[in-house]
Amino acid sequence: MWWYLAKRLLQSLATLFVVSFLAFFMSRISGSPVDALLPVDAGQEEADILIAEWGLDRPLPVQYLTFLGNALQGDLGEALKWRGQSALGLVLERLPATMTLAGAAILLGLVIAVPLGVISAVKKGTWIDRVAKVIALLGQSLPEFWLGIVLIWIIAVNLGWLPTSGTGGLSHLVLPAITLSTTLVAAITRLTRSAMLDALDSEFIKLCRVKGVRERRIIWVHALRNAVSVPLTYFGVLAGAILTRTVVIETVFAWPGTGSLVIEAVLGRDFAVVQAAMIVFVLVFIAANLFVDILYAVIDPRIRVE
Amino acid sequence: MADGDAHTAQIALKIKAPRATSGWVRTLRSLPIVPTSILLFVLVLPAIAPQLLALHDPLEVHVPERLSPPVLFGGTWEYPLGTDQLGRDIYSRLVHGARGSLLVALTTIFIGGSVGVALGFVAGYFGRWLDSFLMRMVDVSLSIPMILLALTFAVALGPSFGTIILVIALSLWAHYARLVRGEVLGLRDRDYVARAKVAGASHLRIIGRHLLPNVINTITILATLQVGQVIMMEAALSFLGIGIPRPQPAWGRMISDGRQLIASEWWISFFPGMAILLVVMSLNLFGDWLRDHLDPKLRQIL
Numbered sequence: 111m112w113w114y115l116a117k118r119l120l121q122s123l124a125t126l127f128v129v130s131f132l133a134f135f136m137s138r139i140s141g142s143p144v145d146a147l148l149p150v151d152a153g154q155e156e157a158d159i160l161i162a163e164w165g166l167d168r169p170l171p172v173q174y175l176t177f178l179g180n181a182l183q184g185d186l187g188e189a190l191k192w193r194g195q196s197a198l199g200l201v202l203e204r205l206p207a208t209m210t211l212a213g214a215a216i217l218l219g220l221v222i223a224v225p226l227g228v229i230s231a232v233k234k235g236t237w238i239d240r241v242a243k244v245i246a247l248l249g250q251s252l253p254e255f256w257l258g259i260v261l262i263w264i265i266a267v268n269l270g271w272l273p274t275s276g277t278g279g280l281s282h283l284v285l286p287a288i289t290l291s292t293t294l295v296a297a298i299t300r301l302t303r304s305a306m307l308d309a310l311d312s313e314f315i316k317l318c319r320v321k322g323v324r325e326r327r328i329i330w331v332h333a334l335r336n337a338v339s340v341p342l343t344y345f346g347v348l349a350g351a352i353l354t355r356t357v358v359i360e361t362v363f364a365w366p367g368t369g370s371l372v373i374e375a376v377l378g379r380d381f382a383v384v385q386a387a388m389i390v391f392v393l394v395f396i397a398a399n400l401f402v403d404i405l406y407a408v409i410d411p412r413i414r415v416e
Numbered sequence: 417m418a419d420g421d422a423h424t425a426q427i428a429l430k431i432k433a434p435r436a437t438s439g440w441v442r443t444l445r446s447l448p449i450v451p452t453s454i455l456l457f458v459l460v461l462p463a464i465a466p467q468l469l470a471l472h473d474p475l476e477v478h479v480p481e482r483l484s485p486p487v488l489f490g491g492t493w494e495y496p497l498g499t500d501q502l503g504r505d506i507y508s509r510l511v512h513g514a515r516g517s518l519l520v521a522l523t524t525i526f527i528g529g530s531v532g533v534a535l536g537f538v539a540g541y542f543g544r545w546l547d548s549f550l551m552r553m554v555d556v557s558l559s560i561p562m563i564l565l566a567l568t569f570a571v572a573l574g575p576s577f578g579t580i581i582l583v584i585a586l587s588l589w590a591h592y593a594r595l596v597r598g599e600v601l602g603l604r605d606r607d608y609v610a611r612a613k614v615a616g617a618s619h620l621r622i623i624g625r626h627l628l629p630n631v632i633n634t635i636t637i638l639a640t641l642q643v644g645q646v647i648m649m650e651a652a653l654s655f656l657g658i659g660i661p662r663p664q665p666a667w668g669r670m671i672s673d674g675r676q677l678i679a680s681e682w683w684i685s686f687f688p689g690m691a692i693l694l695v696v697m698s699l700n701l702f703g704d705w706l707r708d709h710l711d712p713k714l715r716q717i718l
């Protein structure tokens with residue numbers, strides 16, 4: 111298992127390396143990086159400082175190494191729109207809000223989808239199964255940003271149950287979390303259902319039945335434990351998708367996380383901040399996947415032995 | 417209802433003996449009617465001939481009629497789904513928006529699909545370090561968040577049709593590469609491939625003549641299922657203002673145009689969202705049908 115984790119870690123480093131190269135390449139693709147990294151009204155003096163600091167008058171490979179060296183020290187450049195602040199600092203400052211939102215959505219998604227998937231597998235072909243199917247289909251097909259707007263319209267404006275946007279107590283978290291969790295609910299429900307169908311059909315479940323284990327225990331302990339590794343495999347990917355979607359959802363609900371920061375940065379053509387956000391998101395995605403790998407090994411003993 | 421149809425179709429397929437000669441007729445008959453018609457009338461027809469269906473020029477501004485409600489909510493048949501803050505006809509804008517969505521979806525899937533399939537063949541067929549390298553690239557590509565990549569491109573290059581096509585294609589190819597590689601790995605060591613080699617067939621001939629026909633169904637299914645996903649991606653990018661550039665009407669952009677007015681003039685955002693929902697849902701149902709029809713064993717994978 112340690113060998114397995116070490117290998118995954120090495121692979122993650124390779125991914126990060128490619129992403130850093132991509133980020134570097136993007137800042138150079140638009141012509142002079144001075145234009146990409148400085149405001150339009152910047153004077154020659156500021157340009158000179160930037161050129162000196164990032165070695166922009168030197169050959170490209172040297173520039174890349176400078177960029178990489180700076181990045182490793184946590185320096186991803188200075189924000190344009192927010193003068194005097196580091197791009198990475200801005201992104202990290204807003205990250206907790208995004209993580210709260212994503213965490214709430216993931217929690218909500220699991221709490222709804224896992225039982226729904228299990229029940230629809232157990233009661234295959236009944237109305238519950240059909241309802242689960244419709245929910246999964248809707249979750250796959252609803253444009254989230256639109257769902258968010260419609261929820262604001264119906265629940266916040268017309269019914270007045272919850273605040274429309276912004277932050278505050280827990281009540282501000284409900285609508286964005288629901289909106290963000292729809293795709294996750296759809297995916298996890300489908301995955302859990304098919305994995306449960308397989309598990310319930312297997313030999314060891316028949317043995318449990320023969321032994322006279324209570325049906326409820328068979329379903330929720332024996333079968334689920336075996337089925338849960340399937341949605342878990344996809345969980346890393348899904349978590350990444352959730353993180354990406356926060357960009358859109360935060361914009362809809364004016365949630366002050368990294369996502370809305372990025373959109374502000376795009377409007378202000380602040381390349382450094384967008385770049386820093388991309389790198390941080392990839393890092394979080396990689397961390398989530400490593401976490402899933404570990405969790406996977408904990409839940410499924412077969413991995414540990416290998 | 418559609419569900420029932422699909423179900424009957426599945427049973428019919430199960431009963432059916434080895435492929436009958438009238439396969440095409442059966443195929444057409446088993447098509448899920450509701451999703452297929454929605455696709456035809458909401459996406460395909462408007463995309464092909466918007467001028468036939470639209471009532472107004474989608475860009476034409478009618479200031480006196482601005483913010484007029486849909487026909488059942490106190491509006492007139494002149495603007496069946498109401499008008500936006502500039503007095504542009506929502507219905508006509510929806511009709512004209514279909515082309516952009518479909519065009520982006522088809523182009524990106526064609527580009528991303530071709531590149532991915534080609535690389536998947538290279539990785540699966542030739543193997544060795546090429547395989548490990550390409551699969552590493554697949555992992556990298558899948559771990560880059562598409563929306564952030566799009567935002568970075570938009571800042572570096574400026575938003576345009578080319579930019580979104582590039583970004584979406586970049587996020588699609590890896591799925592094809594991974595899928596095709598897996599299939600090819602399973603086929604590569606079959607007897608008929610070895611025999612073709614002995615008979616002197618070139619690598620290109622083996623891939624094109626003997627392997628491709630075996631994976632083409634899988635590719636088709638993935639491509640169909642992705643049309644809906646791409647339409648959603650494009651809508652999200654347009655919603656954020658980095659998708660299809662103005663003034664071309666786009667569904668995602670229309671939703672963001674009406675966002676601030678949702679409490680009073682709800683129709684501006686509501687109808688474009690319904691269009692996306694209907695189209696993507698139909699594409700999902702259609703893709704499921706195609707998958708069940710072409711390759712039942714895939715049900716677990718996709």
